[in-house]
Amino acid sequence: MFQDITLEELRALRSRKEITVIDVRSPSEYKDATVPGSLNIPFFNDQERAEVGTLYKQTSVQAAKEKGLDIISAKLPSFIQEFGAVQGEKAVFCWRGGMRSRTTATVLSLMDIHAYRLIGGYKAYRKWVLEELEHYxxxxxxxxxxxxxxxxxxxxxxxxxxxxxxxxxxxxxxxxxxxxxxxxxxxxxxxxxxxxxxxxxxxxxxxxxxxxxxxxxxxxxxxxxxxxxxxxxxxxxxxxxxxxxxxxxxxxxxxxxxxxxxxxxxxxxxxxxxxxxxxxxxxxxxxxxxxxxxxxxxxxxxxxxxxxxxxxxxxxxxxxxxxxxxxxxxxxxxxxxxxxxxxxxxxx
Structure with missing residues (x-):
């Protein structure tokens, strides 16, 4: 199974250049803001994310999960291949450290590709940035x-x-x-x-x-x-x-x-x-x-x-x-x- 990693632990590994950070959010989320230096291997593209989000809000959580599983299953080989091409240790994150990063890390572990999951996702990183700048x-x-x-x-x-x-x-x-x-x-x-x-x-x-x-x-x-x-x-x-x-x-x-x-x-x-x-x-x-x-x-x-x-x-x-x-x-x-x-x- 994958391991969770705190932002502090992730930053320590990055400072020693021992890990690659991968943003699995959609391309538009990545473009809007990300952890500097991270790569983008999206779990959903923008259209797929919108489709799953609509089901989540208008139908049910279960319907959204089923649609998400259907989408990722169809592109799983290429998704895993992209991660396999990244050398060394890897850490993944999504918006809050939820479904997208958890599913990614789990699937990768099943394929013997180890990846940490960032606890709290980008939201935790953004909170840290604001707190640091406020008291810097x-x-x-x-x-x-x-x-x-x-x-x-x-x-x-x-x-x-x-x-x-x-x-x-x-x-x-x-x-x-x-x-x-x-x-x-x-x-x-x-x-x-x-x-x-x-x-x-x-x-x-x-x-x-x-x-x-x-x-x-x-x-x-x-x-x-x-x-x-x-x-x-x-x-x-x-x-x-x-x-x-x-x-x-x-x-x-x-x-x-x-x-x-x-x-x-x-x-x-x-x-x-x-x-x-x-x-x-x-x-x-x-x-x-x-x-x-x-x-x-x-x-x-x-x-x-x-x-x-x-x-x-x-x-x-x-x-x-x-x-x-x-x-x-x-x-x-x-x-x-x-x-x-x-x-x-x-x-x-």
């Missing part, structure tokens, strides 16, 4: 990367991570760049996915002497940053990147690829058009329509984003602040890397 204590010293729109703050963090610096990529976890144009070309995360990714990354970095993240608003696209992180952002050491307007325009053109998503960018601009002085707004719209994206970006920076960022910057008057005036992202990377390298001995 950020131990590494935080450094927050600031800079006007277009200074390439996210790219800078990616570069620093490649050099071994501990980084939280909040925009990457949110699937959003944090502006009105931020989700174009990306797949925004929901709150459940963001929370899970954030907590797992925080735990992975909790022994680091310091941690770097960008000065995001509390809301990033569809998700909200937890209160402890928003509060630490306000009192953390602040690294400011100052870069010429033209360099920032080129960085935005490289990051956002406006020629590929022109219609989406125009639609997004129209949502903020009323906040910009009428003649300037009309010129921005004209340049966007004419594919003069560099001119449009420069106008947006000068008349909308820079004043907006300058207003918010006033709140960081009584904190540790380090400013680097650079010409491009390469210089920014070199400056911040050099500064952090000097700080590391003092932080360890």
């Amino acid at each position: 204590d950020l131990k590494p010293k935080p450094y927050v990367i600031h800079g006007n729109t277009g200074t390439g703050k996210t790219n800078l963090l990616h570069r620093l991570r490649k050099q071994g610096h501990p980084v939280l990529d909040l925009e990457g976890m949110a699937g959003h760049r944090g502006s009105i144009f931020g989700q174009i070309g990306l797949q925004p995360s929901n709150q459940k996915t963001f929370d899970s990714l954030l907590l797992e990354e925080l735990i992975a970095l909790e022994q680091a002497p310091y941690i770097l993240f960008e000065a995001e608003s509390k809301k990033i696209g569809k998700v909200v940053m937890p209160q402890f992180l928003a509060s630490r952002k306000e009192t953390a050491a602040q690294i400011w990147i100052e870069m010429p307007l033209e360099a920032r325009v080129q960085q935005i053109l490289a990051d956002y690829q406006p020629e590929q998503f022109k219609d989406e960018y125009i639609a997004a601009f129209l949502s903020i058009k009323s906040r910009i002085h009428i003649p300037v707004a009309a010129e921005i719209e004209r340049t966007l329509q004419a594919d003069l994206f560099g001119e449009a970006v420069a106008l947006l920076l000068e008349h909308y984003y820079d004043p907006k960022y300058g207003h918010s910057a006033g709140q960081y008057e009584n904190v540790e602040k380090i400013t680097f005036t650079v010409n491009n992202l390469d210089e920014a990377e070199a400056a911040v890397n050099s500064y952090l390298s000097e700080q590391i001995p003092q932080l360890q």
Whole structure:
């Protein structure tokens, strides 16, 4: 027979890379939110799950069980084969650790494929994530990367991570760049996915002497940053990147690829058009329509984003602040890397 496993035991095995976690819920449930790093081998597809659920609600529990058995019996060989292809120890979970994961683990055991079942399923994992984030204590010293729109703050963090610096990529976890144009070309995360990714990354970095993240608003696209992180952002050491307007325009053109998503960018601009002085707004719209994206970006920076960022910057008057005036992202990377390298001995 299969064995039940607690979330704590599962996390210990995963930390030692001794187990593969498999979500047996439907593809839509898996897509909505799952345990980060898990595979999806669904017990029911979305249509089958809906059919069984309807019988459960409208007919009886027994009718739902019989239909479920009929469905899984027809595809049992391929279902077992998928699990057999996964090497090493395995753990399965469904929504609450109920029928789908119990049946899966039982059938696999009959075929001499051992699999643990996660007690409480995804529901238990989600409860743990929320409780941990509510009381989380950020131990590494935080450094927050600031800079006007277009200074390439996210790219800078990616570069620093490649050099071994501990980084939280909040925009990457949110699937959003944090502006009105931020989700174009990306797949925004929901709150459940963001929370899970954030907590797992925080735990992975909790022994680091310091941690770097960008000065995001509390809301990033569809998700909200937890209160402890928003509060630490306000009192953390602040690294400011100052870069010429033209360099920032080129960085935005490289990051956002406006020629590929022109219609989406125009639609997004129209949502903020009323906040910009009428003649300037009309010129921005004209340049966007004419594919003069560099001119449009420069106008947006000068008349909308820079004043907006300058207003918010006033709140960081009584904190540790380090400013680097650079010409491009390469210089920014070199400056911040050099500064952090000097700080590391003092932080360890």
